[in-house]
Amino acid sequence: MTEAVPLLQARGVTKRFGQVQALDGADFTAYAGEVVALIGDNGAGKSSLVKTLSGAMRPDGGSIQVDGREVQLHSPQDARRVGIETVYQDLALAPDLDAAVNLHLGRELRRGGLLGRLGVLDRAAMRRAAVTAFAELGVELPDVSVPVATLSGGQRQSVAVARAVAFAHRIIFMDEPTAALGVVQRGRVLDTIRRVRDRGITVVLISHNMPEVLSVSDRIEVLRLGRRVARFDAARTSVEELVGAMTGALEVRPESPEAETPGETGTGDGS
Numbered sequence: 704m705t706e707a708v709p710l711l712q713a714r715g716v717t718k719r720f721g722q723v724q725a726l727d728g729a730d731f732t733a734y735a736g737e738v739v740a741l742i743g744d745n746g747a748g749k750s751s752l753v754k755t756l757s758g759a760m761r762p763d764g765g766s767i768q769v770d771g772r773e774v775q776l777h778s779p780q781d782a783r784r785v786g787i788e789t790v791y792q793d794l795a796l797a798p799d800l801d802a803a804v805n806l807h808l809g810r811e812l813r814r815g816g817l818l819g820r821l822g823v824l825d826r827a828a829m830r831r832a833a834v835t836a837f838a839e840l841g842v843e844l845p846d847v848s849v850p851v852a853t854l855s856g857g858q859r860q861s862v863a864v865a866r867a868v869a870f871a872h873r874i875i876f877m878d879e880p881t882a883a884l885g886v887v888q889r890g891r892v893l894d895t896i897r898r899v900r901d902r903g904i905t906v907v908l909i910s911h912n913m914p915e916v917l918s919v920s921d922r923i924e925v926l927r928l929g930r931r932v933a934r935f936d937a938a939r940t941s942v943e944e945l946v947g948a949m950t951g952a953l954e955v956r957p958e959s960p961e962a963e964t965p966g967e968t969g970t971g972d973g974s
């Protein structure tokens with residue numbers, strides 16, 4: 704993995720809010736076709752980094768590269784253009800609209816001819832496309848034509864994930880996608896994440912749930928006090944080690960092979 708050009712790379716990203724240095728030279732790397740978890744204690748800078756990488760927030764400094772080329776992400780549209788989508792915890796779904804229409808929000812299918820030019824939607828085509836899209840991701844819904852407000856939390860989250868998949872062609876950021884979900888629903892969303900990865904789309908997962916992180920991720924990157932402090936191969940680490948890196952309790956050896964900023968520390972991640 705070390706030789707591969709990262710799909711997405713952040714180097715030395717800084718962001719200050721008044722007295723708070725939210726990002727203090729943060730690095731981040733995501734490779735094609737992996738689930739990479741971004742973890743850290745409360746206030747470590749995860750959301751700030753994700754907002755920066757998804758074009759929702761301008762950093763004060765640092766650089767972002769896609770396929771090894773520097774990009775400027777001034778807006779979520781800029782991020783979308785290079786294939787980056789984000790699923791936020793506060794789902795951006797329209798509760799009164801059905802799952803099929805929600806899946807197509809922002810790129811609705813219209814009827815042919817004059818009706819289409821008048822803005823009449825092709826609901827039947829959207830439903831057919833939605834049934835296919837949900838089936839491909841293993842999302843089980845009772846009916847794609849009922850308002851999403853009537854669905855369970857897990858089903859709504861799965862609709863949000865499916866929507867991001869429909870837009871994203873390269874990377875999806877998921878900020879706490881299973882927060883507030885029950886065990887069964889949580890498992891379904893994790894299955895969906897695996898299927899997204901199996902379609903070749905990189906998933907960046909932000910989660911506080913360490914067993915979940917270990918079960919679904921290929922790699923894990925740890926932020927502390929606005930900096931990346933460690934990287935792990937999920938198959939070769941443990942909850943204790945992750946918590947140690949997050950809190951600073953764990954002594955991590957200097958990250959030598961992949962050190963991108965002086966002073967960064969890391970651990971045997973094998974990447």
Ligand SMILES: Nc1ncnc2c1ncn2[C@@H]1O[C@H](COP(=O)(O)OP(=O)(O)OP(=O)(O)O)[C@@H](O)[C@H]1O
Nearest residue numbers: 720723724725743744745746747748749750751752
């Ligand atoms: N808009 C803002 N205005 C002021 N301070 C902010 C803002 N956004 C973030 N911060 C501060 O920046 C620091 C990093 O916050 P951030 O939300 O990025 O961390 P996080 O790792 O996502 O935390 P959590 O896990 O609690 O969501 C925190 O101290 C936070 O209070």
